[in-house]
Each structure stands twice: as C-alpha cells, then as structure tokens.
Amino acid sequence: MGCSKWRAAFNFGHLKVQSKLSVFFTMIVLFTYLFYCLNGYCDSLPRPVYNQQTDLQNKIVSNDGHGASLDQLGAHHASPASFVREQLPDLSNSDAPSNNISIANNFGSKKFPQAVIIGVKKGGTRALLEFLRIHPDVRAVGSEPHFFDRFYDKGLEWYRNLMPRTLEGQITMEKTPSYFITKEAPRRVFSMSRHTKLIVVVRDPVTRAVSDYTQTLSKSPGLPSFQNLAFRNATTGLIDTSWSAVRIGIYAKHLETWLRFFPLSRFLFVSGERLVTDPAGEMGRVQDFLGLKRVVTDKHFYFNQTKGFPCLKKPEGSSRPRCLGKSKGRPHPQIPTGVLLKLRDFYRPFNLKFYQMTGKQPHTAHPLPTFPFNEPHNISSHSRSDLSNWSLVTTLLHDLLFTVEVRIGPLACPEVRVQSAFRHQSHLRPLGLHMQRVTPRPMRRRYENVRKRESLLSARHT
Template sequence: MGCGGCRIRFNLWKVLSKASVCFTMVLIFTYFFYCLTGFCDSTPRALFKQQAPHRGYDISDDRRRMLEDLRPSPRFPLDARSVRNGTAAAPRAQQVDAEGQRSKNESTQSSGIPVSNTFGSKRFPQAIIIGVKKGGTRALLEFLRIHPDVRAFGAEPHFFDRFYDKGLEWYRNLMPRTLDGQITMEKTPSYFVTKEAPSRVCTMNCQTKLIVVVRDPVTRAVSDYTQTLSKNPGLPSFQSLALKNATTGLIDTSWSAVRIGLYAKHLESWLQYFPLSQFLFVSGERLVSDPAGEMGRVQDFLGLKRVISDKHFYFNQTKGFPCLKKPEGSSRPRCLGKSKGRPHPDIHSEVLQRLRDFYRPFNHRFYQLSGQDFGWD
C-alpha cells in the first residue's frame, strides 16, 4: 500500500516535469519567433526583399509604404559659387549646379513639384531702380537680368506708391527666390516722383541701393507724350499741354510729362533719407550709345563681377537702340517690345527751345546734387 502510493507520487512528478519542460520549450520558441520577426522588420526594405523575394503579405509592408509616401522629397544643397562663376542656368530660371540639377529632376519625378520653387528664399530688394519713366529703366532691367547673380521681379510692383497698404510681407512675397550671393531687384520708375516713397523705402531698409536712369528732360517729355498718344489718339497737342499760354510761353509744371523732368527737385526729397553714396545715376543716352560701358558702372555699383559686356549687345538700326544678342537655345535675339523706340511726333522747335530754357537751371542743380554733368545744355 505504501509502495503503491510512492509509485503514484513518482509518476505524477514525472508528468509535471515533462509538462514544465514542454512549457519552457514553448516559451523559448515564442521568444525566438518574435526576435526573428523583429529582426525582419528592422532590416532595410530593399535588403529584405532580396533575401525573401517571395515572402507573403505582411501588414508592416503597408505601414512602411504609407510612411514613405508621406516622407517629403529630399532637398539638395547648392553651391552658390557655381552661380557666380557663370556655370548656372539662365537668369530667369533658379540657378543650380550640376548635382543640384540632377537632384531637381529626380525630386520632380518623385513628388511632381519643381524643386526650383523651393530653393533659396524671398528677400526684400537690396537694390531698386526708382526712376525715371521713359528714361530707359526697362532696358536697364532686361540687361541686368543677363547676370547670373541678379534676380528681378519682372513687372512693376508699384508697392511704395500704390499698394503700400498691403504691407511689407505682401511686397516681399512678390520677389523671386534668391540664393546666397544673389541680389534681389525690382524697378518702378514712378517711385522717384512719389513724395511718400523715400520714407517708405527707408522704413523697409535705409541701406537699399537706388538706381536712377535719367535722360534729357525735353526728350524724355516728348517720349512720354508719344507713349500716351499711342494709347489715346485724341490727346491734345504737345504744345497745348506743355504751355500754359502760347503767347507768354509759360511752362505748365502741373503736366506730369513736364514735372517728372525736374530731377533736382525729386532728388532733394530722396536725399533727406538716403546718402548720395547709395545712388547711381545712369545716363539714358549712354545706355543707348555705350550699353556695355554703362552696365559696367551698374555692376560695379551693385558689387557684382563684370559679366555683362560688349559681347551681349548689338545695335538695332530699325529700333534705334541696342538689343541683346541671341541667347543660347533661342531662335532670335531679344529686343524690347514694340512700345519702345516709337517715332516721335514733329514738335515746333520754338516749343522745344522754351522747354530747354525752362529746364536749364534745374539741370544745373541736378548736376551739382548728383556730382555728374550729363551735358543736356
């Protein structure tokens, strides 16, 4: 009886021992299974695919795929020196070096968004062409855009004379993106004659460089009238607009075409906020007769390497002013539009002489203020 009880206890112990061994083996198997699963999930996806190309469906695939779809496209650094050395793309496109260009193509394919829109940053203009109307501002801006270190807003934003209430952030967002070492520019000729413009520009940045393209005020007034006449054929004659009274010959300074030519008066307003060293006065006449020479002065003023030279220009006999030679990849040269170079109407020489006499003291004062004699007399 006692021996039978011993045998029962002994058999029960053997059963329990076997059960514990089985349970331990299950635990070990489960541990290794999860370890292996974790290892597979942490393995790089491309490597894992090579090792097990025919693996069955796993929900972790969907999770990784979703994360990859949400991950932003990589951005690639640019070397601004390649832009300054002239190895970049055309000025109107965002310049990138060779590696950046390849990266742009790859990222465009993956995300569908051109990377050129994300390179650089929008900055306030470091230089502004502030005047004058019909002096050659459009030609100057187009010539400057040849330079790889210049990025310019193409249209005239008129922020400091018409849209100032929209705020400086609105203005900054108009500007093109620039890389380090590039200059942001814009041109609005009416700034020069707008009373509030000097203080407003200074509020933005009193270190802004200012470029004024000036031209013989008599010729400029005739050109201004010609432009207006092309839009309004019923316009009164130049003489009736320029003179208050044909008998006395008094000049009507309330007419904008005449008032703009009072360069000294307008410059005095700007000199209240900016030192003369921050101005460059470009001769509209020399911009026609010697565009490369004037552009050399402009590049020096802006602290740019002299890239724009004689090789970029040819004189268009039909239009009567220089055009840019055919750029690489283009079928024709770049000339300003039909609105430039219009033939002037015939104006009586006596009216023109009265205007010259009227402007003479203002011209001399402008020569004194600017430190340049433009030889209009």
C-alpha cells in the same frame, strides 16, 4: 500569389461608396499640396517674421497717416534725414536681421531687393533692367511691382513674396520708375532698408517729356497736341508744371525728397542717352556700383539697325538675340522747334541744379547729367573746361532725332569722338543727308576739330 497582397491593399470593394470618395478626395488634396510645394508656393505658411513685419508695417502706416510731414520734419530738425533715420527702424540692419530672414529651400530664398531702379519714367529703365538680368548674380522681378507707390498697404511680406528666389551671393532687384516722383517712396524704401541701393536713369527731360507724351498718345489717339498740354498759356509761353510729362523732368526737385533719407553715395545716376550709345560702358558703371563682377560687356550687345537701338545677343532665358518690345523706341511725333526750345529754357536751371547735386557722387568717373549742355547755344555759354567731361548734344533735324555723343579729351588738342547712334538712319539717304550736316553749326564753329572728325563719320555712314 505575390500580387494578391497588393490586390488586397488596393481593394476598396468592401468600403462604402462614401468612404471611397473621401479617400479619393484626400489623395487629390495631398497631390495638389505636393504639386504646389514642388513649385515653390509653400512659403505662405506662417512664420515668426510675419508678425514682426506687420508690427513694423503698422508703425509705417501710422507714420504715414498721422506722423509729421516731411516739411515739418525738416522745419524742426537740422538734419531731417538723420531724424528720420532715427525714427524708422531699418529691417535689414544688423539690429533687426529678421527683415531678410527668408524661407530657404532648395531653390533659394525670397529677399527684399537690395537695389531698386526708382526712375525715371521713359528714361530707359526697362533696357537697364533687361541688360542687368543677363548677369548671373542678378535676379529681378519682370514686371513693375509698384509697391512703394500703389500697393504699400499690402505689406512688406506681400512685397517680398513678389521677389524671385535668390541663391547666396545673388542680388534681388526690381524697377518701378514712378517711385522717383512719389513723395512717400523715400521714407518707405528707407524703412525697408536704409542700405538699399538706388538707381536713377536720367534722360534729357525734354526728350523724356516727348517720349512720355508719345506713350500716352499711343493709348489715347485723341489726345490734345504736345504744345497744348505743355503750356498753361501759349502766348506767354508759361509752362504747365502740373502736367506730369513736364513735372517728372524736374529731377532736382524729386531728388531733394530722396536726399532727406538717403545719402548721395546710395545713388547711381545712369545716363539714359549713354545706355543707347554705349550700353556696355554704362553697364560697367552699374555693375561696379552694385558690387558685381563686370560680366555684362560689349560682347552682349549688338546695334540693331532696324530698331535703331542696341539689342541683346542672348537675353536671360534665351539663346536668341532680342530687342526690347515695340513700346520701347517708338518714333516721336514732330514737335515744333520753338516749343522744344521753350521747354529747354524752362528746364535749364533745374538741370543745372541737378548737375550740381549729383556732380560729386563718388561712383561717377564723369559727372552726370550731361543734358544741361545739350543745346548748341547752351554749350557756347560754358567754358571748355566745363566740357572736359562727357557731353551730350541732342538735336532735332526735321522730324528725325539724332543723338551725337561728343567727348572732349583732357589734352590741349581735344579728342572728339562721335560715337553714336542715329535713329532712322535709313531715312537719311533718301533725304540726301550726311552726318556732317547733322552736327549743329555753332558747335562746329566752336570746336574746329569736330569738323575734321565729321569727314570720318560721313565716310563711315554714307
């Protein structure tokens, strides 16, 4: 019979129990291996690139451990950046192409990120990454790898293995907002690739500090009040810069460290505020910077009234609309206005410095940041020409936070377009408030036409 041959082949009856068991286990091992391979886990096999990277990593570690500090480098070299660039090899440079030699298979290959969202914490980094992920040419790690701050000793190979596989033409990305304030991060990112594109989402540092505090408060409800933490001395109003919620917002200081390694052209500063008020516009700038086709447009967003934020119509891997999670867009606790004003005063010089540092970057049609002008009394101290670009006005009304975006056009009769975005809008009506009462008075006095536009707004929102 035809079957008898097979019966003979699979008839292990003549084998001892021991042999049967060993055949059985061999098959299990084989199947497990096959299963893992099919799921893309086989690239942990040793490759030549590994040794090269370990060597490099040792160099980096020894640089970190025993090399000169950045300040020392700066003291001995006219251009610390160029000195460091000479000292540290660039793995993705054409001289050392092995950096991105990756393990190709049918599903693509794992590459180091060509672009990293390095900050800032509570700036809107998650929103930006999620918006980018709907672009077919972007692949990003979902969680924050924290490689350049916490896990650097795990090595570059470990880092690359965290990355999703990409096909030709796709960009690999990750976001870890704490990189921006990590002193060692610029040097480490530079040593991975001097060509890395760096994206920083900046947000009014006062609002950012409150957002940061809100997050900590949600985890530790017994936390002292915001003002207790923000001031070193409540009577003198001395700000406590050792509190991370305050320190992170000194953007100019952190940026200085990065500029020792990367030229300004490597950076894109995204406005956290505009990411809420005009996500499609801001995404346009981001896609241009990354050299991507403008695929993510206003078609992809809708404003969710309940959430008070823009949400995605079709997020990556889903056909249903989705907003960011509950930890994004939390209501902030009420902070006394006096405390906020003191903080604004504190940040003003740093904001202006940051504005000067970033104002000339080539990727911005209009310079960032907009928040140095975010108070009415601050606006009045600037000439109208200073405001000929986008300007953001953030104001607190009772315990509600409203963001109003105002555009002063280039013509003699400025066009004012109030675009956005009123959080907790539904709370307005019971209070009997209209948008026109929200716009700060000095602003109204100074820019007459704002008043005219307000009637438009109140008509739209009452």
